[in-house]
Amino acid sequence: MKTCIALTALATAALAAATAFAESPEPPAAVNVEGLPTHVRLRILEKAQEGQTSVIRYLHRTYAVHRLRAEQVLKEQQPVFAAKDGVKVAGSDEAPRK
Numbered sequence: 001m002k003t004c005i006a007l008t009a010l011a012t013a014a015l016a017a018a019t020a021f022a023e024s025p026e027p028p029a030a031v032n033v034e035g036l037p038t039h040v041r042l043r044i045l046e047k048a049q050e051g052q053t054s055v056i057r058y059l060h061r062t063y064a065v066h067r068l069r070a071e072q073v074l075k076e077q078q079p080v081f082a083a084k085d086g087v088k089v090a091g092s093d094e095a096p097r098k
Contacts, residue, residue, distance in 0.1 A: 025050075025051065026050065026051025026053060026054075027051065028048055028049050028050075028051065029047075029048045029051055029052040029054075029055050029074060030048075030074070030075040031044055031045065031055060031073050031075060032072075032073060032074075032075055033045060033073070036068075040066055040068075043058065044058065044059075044073060055070070055073065055074060056070050056074075059073060
């Protein structure tokens with residue numbers, strides 16, 4: 001009986017930890033919604049606040065209706081390189097020289 005209670009408590013704690021880890025917030029996603037109908041634009045902006053994964057899931061779910069793909073909506077992130085003097089350079093095509 002004590003073993004059953006201990007295992008239940010352990011399983012509950014593990015589930016709570018896994019849930020908390022899985023719900024770690026993503027940073028907002030950068031999206032391009034120019035030219036989209038207002039109701040679609042608002043929904044994509046709402047999902048963008050939840051993160052890139054949320055936008056992708058929404059686009060997959062509604063592809064048959066809106067015919068939008070992630071490549072069309074999500075903006076590419078510019079790579080950030082750390083320069084030798086510690087200044088970050090965004091959007092550079094090559095890494096800083098050593």
